[in-house]
Amino acid sequence: MKGEEKLWSILNDKLDTLRAGNRLPEAIRVAETVLDLAKRTFAEDESSLALSYEKLGQLLDQCGDRAAAKAHLLKAHAILDKAKPPDQRALFRSARRLAFLCDNLGQSEEAIRFYEKAIAAGTQLEDLPYSDLGTMLNNVALIFRKSGRQKAAEPYYLHALQIYEKQLGPAHADVASVLNNLAVFYTNERRYAEAEKIHLRALAIREKVHPPTHPDIAQSKCNLAVVYHSRGDYPKAAELYRASLKSWEEATEKPPKDYEIVAANYADLLRSLGKVRKAHQLEVRVRKKCRG
Numbered sequence: 001m002k003g004e005e006k007l008w009s010i011l012n013d014k015l016d017t018l019r020a021g022n023r024l025p026e027a028i029r030v031a032e033t034v035l036d037l038a039k040r041t042f043a044e045d046e047s048s049l050a051l052s053y054e055k056l057g058q059l060l061d062q063c064g065d066r067a068a069a070k071a072h073l074l075k076a077h078a079i080l081d082k083a084k085p086p087d088q089r090a091l092f093r094s095a096r097r098l099a100f101l102c103d104n105l106g107q108s109e110e111a112i113r114f115y116e117k118a119i120a121a122g123t124q125l126e127d128l129p130y131s132d133l134g135t136m137l138n139n140v141a142l143i144f145r146k147s148g149r150q151k152a153a154e155p156y157y158l159h160a161l162q163i164y165e166k167q168l169g170p171a172h173a174d175v176a177s178v179l180n181n182l183a184v185f186y187t188n189e190r191r192y193a194e195a196e197k198i199h200l201r202a203l204a205i206r207e208k209v210h211p212p213t214h215p216d217i218a219q220s221k222c223n224l225a226v227v228y229h230s231r232g233d234y235p236k237a238a239e240l241y242r243a244s245l246k247s248w249e250e251a252t253e254k255p256p257k258d259y260e261i262v263a264a265n266y267a268d269l270l271r272s273l274g275k276v277r278k279a280h281q282l283e284v285r286v287r288k289k290c291r292g
């Protein structure tokens with residue numbers, strides 16, 4: 001090993017120690033030195049140079065300087081992207097980091113592009129946790145929904161469901177969570193028949209794998225109630241709102257925000273049926289419950 005390469009390796013070890021100890025200002029100073037050394041030592045297409053850009057970018061991101069972090073991470077990714085043969089694991093890690101960063105910066109189109117690259121690389125890795133791909137697919141779907149491109153979102157929810165079912169089987173709690181997201185999407189799109197079918201499947205799984213007072217069951221009952229409420233099937237909606245509220249009340253002394261949302265939906269339903277007094281009584285009871 002040449003002298004400068006050896007020094008680069010020693011400083012890298014020091015950098016990792018500082019970062020592990022959360023000594024970020026010192027780590028950044030060392031990372032800047034390591035990057036300067038890497039620029040002098042390695043060719044423009046070497047993975048060691050990409051690593052130096054990447055480590056400094058990560059540290060800057062940790063310190064909240066996302067714009068500077070992005071510039072360094074983009075340089076690292078450009079090097080990895082040109083490598084022959086491609087290192088799919090390194091590409092996945094780099095693209096995912098940039099996707100999350102761009103997403104946090106509100107740069108939606110860039111975020112989608114890097115999520116897509118990360119997903120493409122991730123599907124080449126046999127040992128990648130299913131949840132890593134599922135999270136990214138869900139994030140892309142959310143970006144599309146927020147930007148009014150609902151039709152573009154659906155394939156990502158379906159792809160996530162396919163991955164979870166393949167890894168976990170059709171009756172796993174995590175599969176139910178993906179089904180819930182898909183059904184909420186269908187509800188928002190007013191595709192109520194599809195939403196009902198998917199919510200019923202999610203609820204059946206959750207009732208099988210969780211105790212009766214589990215919050216996921218309360219969530220599923222509320223979401224299914226919203227479907228019935230939205231299409232005018234008030235008796236079914238009311239029954240499920242009551243069941244959801246009961247689950248929350250039995251689960252904890254001071255229910256979370258979701259409990260208040262269920263109660264507000266049920267109160268709206270009661271008022272639409274002319275049961276104003278009953279709606280008011282419900283709201284008073286919920287306020288007392290939430291204040292503990």
